[in-house]
Amino acid sequence: LKKALMQNMFADNAFYPNLRFKGFVYKWKQYKLNDLGYTFSGLSGKSKKDFGHGKAQYVTYMNVFSNPIANLEMTEHIEIDNKQNSVKYNDIFFTTSSETPEEVGMSSIWLGKETNTYLNSFCFGFRLTKRIDSYYIAFMLRSPSFRRKMMVLAQGISRFNISKNKVMNIKILLPKISEQKRVGITIKKVDNTVKLQVKFINKIKKFRKFLLQNMFI
Numbered sequence: 164l165k166k167a168l169m170q171n172m173f174a175d176n177a178f179y180p181n182l183r184f185k186g187f188v189y190k191w192k193q194y195k196l197n198d199l200g201y202t203f204s205g206l207s208g209k210s211k212k213d214f215g216h217g218k219a220q221y222v223t224y225m226n227v228f229s230n231p232i233a234n235l236e237m238t239e240h241i242e243i244d245n246k247q248n249s250v251k252y253n254d255i256f257f258t259t260s261s262e263t264p265e266e267v268g269m270s271s272i273w274l275g276k277e278t279n280t281y282l283n284s285f286c287f288g289f290r291l292t293k294r295i296d297s298y299y300i301a302f303m304l305r306s307p308s309f310r311r312k313m314m315v316l317a318q319g320i321s322r323f324n325i326s327k328n329k330v331m332n333i334k335i336l337l338p339k340i341s342e343q344k345r346v347g348i349t350i351k352k353v354d355n356t357v358k359l360q361v362k363f364i365n366k367i368k369k370f371r372k373f374l375l376q377n378m379f380i
Contacts, residue, residue, distance in 0.1 A: 165353045172346050174336040175308040187342045197331040200255075200291040203248045205282035206241070217242030219279035227256045227271040227286050231301045231354075235275045247281045248288065253297055255289040255304070256282055260324045264317035268325045270304040272297055287327050294340060298347030302354075309335065 171182035174191045226237035254273045261267040317323040
């Protein structure tokens with residue numbers, strides 16, 4: 164169900180989505196990402212000894228890679244450094260490299276409000292200047308149509324990289340904010356259900372493993 168929603172609830176080149184809520188009939192508008200905000204860099208000028216301690220935190224690469232909506236607890240410690248770019252609520256992060264073109268440029272949105280939080284050096288940030296629903300943009304940037312556009316930008320042989328400037332030239336389609344909210348919250352509810360089911364399945368698997376290890380002589 165989630166896969167079907169991700170494939171059909173975001174408009175592509177036709178300016179209309181395949182699946183739509185009743186009452187929404189207007190054409191979606193096209194924007195370049197560059198029209199919707201500006202980029203900022205992750206941590207810079209750091210060495211290995213700077214990590215693992217301190218009262219600040221940074222968002223890890225795997226957090227961005229794994230979560231359309233960043234896990235607020237998936238951070239690491241670092242010292243406070245006012246020269247670094249602090250992340251803000253609703254910032255979007257993109258990974259800049261990966262081992263395969265299919266996994267390059269993965270995105271995640273930050274919905275935390277903590278201070279002294281930075282972004283890892285293997286990602287770049289994107290700060291919105293236009294009002295866009297958080298859940299909508301989070302899942303739209305992970306939709307098959309957007310991922311295809313991102314994969315085209317992958318460059319490399321043994322490891323693939325993307326150009327920040329080229330990413331900002333990608334065109335996306337946006338409905339009015341009211342439709343964004345309907346789409347975003349719908350997919351978020353389905354996503355929550357998926358996560359709960361995965362947790363339940365993992366618990367059953369652990370219990371099964373426990374039984375297999377202890378019920379036979």
